[in-house]
Amino acid sequence: MRDLTDRALDTAAKLGATYADVRVIRRRDESIAVKSGRVEGVAMGETDGFGVRVLVDGAWGFAASDNFELAEGDRVGALAVRVAKASATALRRPVELDGRPPATGKYETPVGEDPFKVPLESKISDLVAADRAAGGVKGVSFTESVYAAHREWKTFAASDGSFTEQVITQVGAAVEANAIEGDEHQRRSYPDAGGGYQAAGYEYIRGLDLVGHSEPIGEEAVALLSAPQLPPGRRTIVLDPSMLYLQLHESCGHPTELDRVFGTEASYAGTSFLTPDKLDEGFMYGSELVTIVADATAPGGLGTFGWDDEGVEAQAVPLVQNGRFVGYLSSRETAPRVGRRSGGAMRADGWNRIPLIRMTNVNMLPVPGMTLDEIVADTDDGLYLANNRSWSIDDRRLNFQFATEVAYEIKGGKKGRLFKNPTYTGITYEFWRSCDAVGDEHSFVMLGTPNCGKGEPSQTARVGHAVPGARFRNVQVGVGKW
Amino acid sequence: MVSRPNRLASPAGATTTRGNAAAAGELARNASARDPGSALALAEEVLGRALRIGATEAEVLVMAGDSALTRFANSEIHQNVAERSLTVSLRHVVGRRIAVVSTGRVDADGLRSLVHRAAAIARSCEELDDWAGLPAPIEASSRAAVSAWADGTAEATPEFRAEGVRAVIAAADAVGVTAYGSFSTDAEAVAVANSAGIRSAENRTSSQLLTVHMSPDGGTGYAEGVSMDATTIDAAAIGREAATKARAGDRPVTVDPGDYPVVLEEYAVVDITDMLGYLGFSALAVQEGRSFVEPGRRIGSELVTIIDDGADRNGLPMAFDYEGVAKQRVPLVESGVCRDVVYDSQTAARAGRTSTGHGLPAPNPWGPFPLNAVMSAGDTSRDDLVKGLDRGLLVTRFHYTNVVHPKLAMITGMTRDGTFLVERGEVVGPVRNLRFTQSYLDALAGVSAVSSSRKTIRGFLGAAVVPALRIDAWTFTGVTEF
Numbered sequence: 001m002r003d004l005t006d007r008a009l010d011t012a013a014k015l016g017a018t019y020a021d022v023r024v025i026r027r028r029d030e031s032i033a034v035k036s037g038r039v040e041g042v043a044m045g046e047t048d049g050f051g052v053r054v055l056v057d058g059a060w061g062f063a064a065s066d067n068f069e070l071a072e073g074d075r076v077g078a079l080a081v082r083v084a085k086a087s088a089t090a091l092r093r094p095v096e097l098d099g100r101p102p103a104t105g106k107y108e109t110p111v112g113e114d115p116f117k118v119p120l121e122s123k124i125s126d127l128v129a130a131d132r133a134a135g136g137v138k139g140v141s142f143t144e145s146v147y148a149a150h151r152e153w154k155t156f157a158a159s160d161g162s163f164t165e166q167v168i169t170q171v172g173a174a175v176e177a178n179a180i181e182g183d184e185h186q187r188r189s190y191p192d193a194g195g196g197y198q199a200a201g202y203e204y205i206r207g208l209d210l211v212g213h214s215e216p217i218g219e220e221a222v223a224l225l226s227a228p229q230l231p232p233g234r235r236t237i238v239l240d241p242s243m244l245y246l247q248l249h250e251s252c253g254h255p256t257e258l259d260r261v262f263g264t265e266a267s268y269a270g271t272s273f274l275t276p277d278k279l280d281e282g283f284m285y286g287s288e289l290v291t292i293v294a295d296a297t298a299p300g301g302l303g304t305f306g307w308d309d310e311g312v313e314a315q316a317v318p319l320v321q322n323g324r325f326v327g328y329l330s331s332r333e334t335a336p337r338v339g340r341r342s343g344g345a346m347r348a349d350g351w352n353r354i355p356l357i358r359m360t361n362v363n364m365l366p367v368p369g370m371t372l373d374e375i376v377a378d379t380d381d382g383l384y385l386a387n388n389r390s391w392s393i394d395d396r397r398l399n400f401q402f403a404t405e406v407a408y409e410i411k412g413g414k415k416g417r418l419f420k421n422p423t424y425t426g427i428t429y430e431f432w433r434s435c436d437a438v439g440d441e442h443s444f445v446m447l448g449t450p451n452c453g454k455g456e457p458s459q460t461a462r463v464g465h466a467v468p469g470a471r472f473r474n475v476q477v478g479v480g481k482w
Numbered sequence: 483m484v485s486r487p488n489r490l491a492s493p494a495g496a497t498t499t500r501g502n503a504a505a506a507g508e509l510a511r512n513a514s515a516r517d518p519g520s521a522l523a524l525a526e527e528v529l530g531r532a533l534r535i536g537a538t539e540a541e542v543l544v545m546a547g548d549s550a551l552t553r554f555a556n557s558e559i560h561q562n563v564a565e566r567s568l569t570v571s572l573r574h575v576v577g578r579r580i581a582v583v584s585t586g587r588v589d590a591d592g593l594r595s596l597v598h599r600a601a602a603i604a605r606s607c608e609e610l611d612d613w614a615g616l617p618a619p620i621e622a623s624s625r626a627a628v629s630a631w632a633d634g635t636a637e638a639t640p641e642f643r644a645e646g647v648r649a650v651i652a653a654a655d656a657v658g659v660t661a662y663g664s665f666s667t668d669a670e671a672v673a674v675a676n677s678a679g680i681r682s683a684e685n686r687t688s689s690q691l692l693t694v695h696m697s698p699d700g701g702t703g704y705a706e707g708v709s710m711d712a713t714t715i716d717a718a719a720i721g722r723e724a725a726t727k728a729r730a731g732d733r734p735v736t737v738d739p740g741d742y743p744v745v746l747e748e749y750a751v752v753d754i755t756d757m758l759g760y761l762g763f764s765a766l767a768v769q770e771g772r773s774f775v776e777p778g779r780r781i782g783s784e785l786v787t788i789i790d791d792g793a794d795r796n797g798l799p800m801a802f803d804y805e806g807v808a809k810q811r812v813p814l815v816e817s818g819v820c821r822d823v824v825y826d827s828q829t830a831a832r833a834g835r836t837s838t839g840h841g842l843p844a845p846n847p848w849g850p851f852p853l854n855a856v857m858s859a860g861d862t863s864r865d866d867l868v869k870g871l872d873r874g875l876l877v878t879r880f881h882y883t884n885v886v887h888p889k890l891a892m893i894t895g896m897t898r899d900g901t902f903l904v905e906r907g908e909v910v911g912p913v914r915n916l917r918f919t920q921s922y923l924d925a926l927a928g929v930s931a932v933s934s935s936r937k938t939i940r941g942f943l944g945a946a947v948v949p950a951l952r953i954d955a956w957t958f959t960g961v962t963e964f
Contacts, residue, residue, distance in 0.1 A: 041582060079564055083550075090651060124607065183890060392883065394896040395898055398963055399961070399963075421886070480894070
């Protein structure tokens with residue numbers, strides 16, 4: 001591998017690159033899809049290739065190929081330089097990178113039971129059993145269950161002498177029950193609508209106990225068909241971790257991406273309301289109970305690694321400290337512009353994409369004092385919302401609206417009847433400032449999403465979120481005409 | 483548009499089939515975006531290997547592509563990438579046991595590994611009770627062939643894209659605003675060979691230039707051009723359109739949420755065709771009971787006609803789907819009434835029909851989708867659409883839309899990049915962006931005028947050809963701060 005990386009780096013340097021890096025990546029993905037008890041698809045995918053990123057005259061260029069012949073290293077290195085020179089024809093602010101020591105070493109996800117060595121028949125059997133348990137509930141129209149395993153071998157080499165090797169392994173699974181009657185379509189899922197995912201081995205899948213949770217979600221999907229529509233109003237809401245993680249993702253993770261702040265995602269995903277002046281002034285993002293950290297070292301997270309895709313070592317970066325906005329997700333290019341060093345958040349979706357600032361594991365820290373059950377018991381009149389069903393937020397990450405699969409009414413500290421089609425909406429900082437209770441470590445769970453979209457050409461990131469449950473006051477619920 | 487059995491070479495790329503004697507490595511090297519014949523030869527080589535080791539049926543999909551994208555922000559090029567890739571995907575069937583394996587490793591060892599892994603996985607799978615077999619070639623169509631290829635796109639250089647970007651930036655500079663966007667050029671060869679006799683190969687090109695212009699006084703404007711031929715995209719005109727709108731959007735005011743009649747520009751209308759295609763116009767959605775479609779059901783006003791047509795020269799033509807089946811022209815809505823949905827081979831078999839050529843790459847638990855939506859033009863000029871509003875809103879585009887209720891096609895999202903208040907038929911000024919929570923079916927029912935001109939817009943389901951619409955009522959449920 002050294003031959004190829006050296007060849008591409010040397011070619012780029014000879015043609016004028018002042019900095020260059022190469023990522024050589026091999027990916028292996030395995031998935032099983034079960035629908036209504038039938039195995040709909042078993043798929044295995046492999047892709048490998050390399051990407052060369054160069055700086056020429058302060059402008060970026062990138063080229064990639066899946067051909068590992070040494071001569072291709074020359075072609076791709078040269079093409080990256082040519083692309084950079086084209087970039088330089090429309091350049092106003094030459095790129096400057098922060099200093100960092102050359103990165104060297106190896107990292108590997110701790111894995112208990114290698115998911116790629118567990119017999120396929122066994123994995124299919126586990127998933128089919130869970131799916132059929134959900135589908136066996138009277139009134140369930142159809143079920144969908146998925147299992148996925150992902151492994152990535154990544155070598156990073158840079159013109160400053162950096163050379164790292166990493167092996168990342170991640171797994172996930174979900175069971176979903178759907179009940180349909182007339183115009184009503186209700187869904188319940190476990191552990192999360194898109195699946196519970198962690199950087200781990202098959203032991204994580206076994207620990208989910210999919211079968212044990214399947215029948216209850218089937219029953220609840222059917223029960224929702226006859227549940228009352230959630231009426232509009234301003235209510236106290238308690239968010240289960242299965243909803244809170246996505247609230248965190250959309251309304252804190254994305255707006256703290258420093259490339260968005262500087263406009264480089266404006267044409268697609270948008271920008272951010274968390275402008276640098278808010279960092280300087282110590283903007284109150286949330287209540288004092290709200291502390292959020294981007295932690296690439298968190299065990300089990302989809303955003304856990306040894307080094308990011310610029311060779312910056314994994315670290316924990318505070319974003320919100322006791323409600324106050326204190327930091328960004330950043331890169332070597334962007335961090336110096338706010339007087340900081342890179343927080344190590346540059347991540348690329350494979351060999352054929354450039355690294356962008358992405359979430360690592362954006363986690364909301366638990367607060368000692370109350371378990372999630374005790375927060376419910378402490379709530380006289382409210383709603384308990386679980387499992388996201390729909391998400392939307394404006395392009396500066398202020399006005400959001402989420403729907404969940406289910407709302408349980410809370411009366412006198414107890415969860416009671418169901419409401420269907422629950423929605424809630426608000427303005428990001430008003431919402432987080434209304435947080436008046438955060439669960440302790442007993443409800444703190446690592447969740448995440450393997451499909452966070454950003455960039456052009458589009459990239460999908462696998463990001464983690466460890467969250468407890470939390471309570472929010474005076475939130476608008478029941479949006480729209482029903 | 484080509485739609486004839488057993489094939490389907492594009493007019494621009496003659497299909498030639500080599501014997502299996504050719505070395506796999508040579509086939510892989512030859513399989514380029516420009517040469518669909520070589521892609522088909524590679525597909526046939528893999529097909530032969532699969533059948534020789536015991537597949538009772540097999541299908542091979544080869545995609546060879548050259549993609550490049552020049553991205554700009556803050557009126558400078560900040561990301562600039564180029565990629566060459568080749569993927570081979572094998573659907574390997576043994577009786578009723580099916581596996582799908584894909585790889586980017588296409589040397590002899592890679593292909594040998596591909597077919598052996600597929601065979602091993604297939605042996606581990608459960609039987610699919612209602613497996614209907616791979617699709618066979620269908621009868622020839624008398625429709626004229628449509629080229630999907632333009633040399634102007636395939637030969638686009640980094641310098642060509644940079645020139646277009648500079649024209650966009652110049653239009654922004656001229657009015658004191660800043661440009662953010664991207665200019666992409668893509669060329670690919672797609673080939674499908676299966677054991678039932680399908681031999682389809684075609685090369686395709688596409689290009690998109692989009693920009694968001696942002697004014698220091700708060701206005702933003704959007705414009706987009708999509709074409710098979712990048713040389714037909716008028717970058718300066720796109721820049722001027724966005725610049726004019728950005729300046730018109732300066733100093734927006736807040737209007738209260740509520741029901742307003744609206745004029746939706748094409749950039750917003752594409753979200754309607756995409757969402758309805760995703761939620762309803764798929765045979766799988768109908769078969770699972772989650773679609774709003776019932777043949778003969780009125781869902782739109784008389785002015786609404788939507789077809790899916792892979793041969794429409796205004797869109798991005800496709801001769802066949804990812805199962806190699808020739809694309810049929812499918813009327814989805816005619817004069818407001820549901821007519822049909824799109825099928826792949828499996829959903830067609832369940833319905834006792836033949837595929838309409840809308841299959842996605844296997845494994846595909848999501849079902850077929852219309853990827854070439856074409857909405858009929860009306861007879862109202864763009865100016866008269868607005869003149870018909872007594873008091874309403876002119877909406878340029880939507881942002882981050884998502885499904886709140888699938889069977890009602892209730893969607894939430896934000897307006898973005900140009901929202902204006904209209905009174906007595908005149909635009910009176912810009913307004914801050916609003917959130918909507920709106921049934922897209924109710925929206926179609928409320929269409930009162932359709933523009934006589936249309937645009938080709940890239941959505942999340944391919945490229946659509948759509949007009950602008952005037953709609954009697956649109957439910958806005960919130961407002962943001964910009």
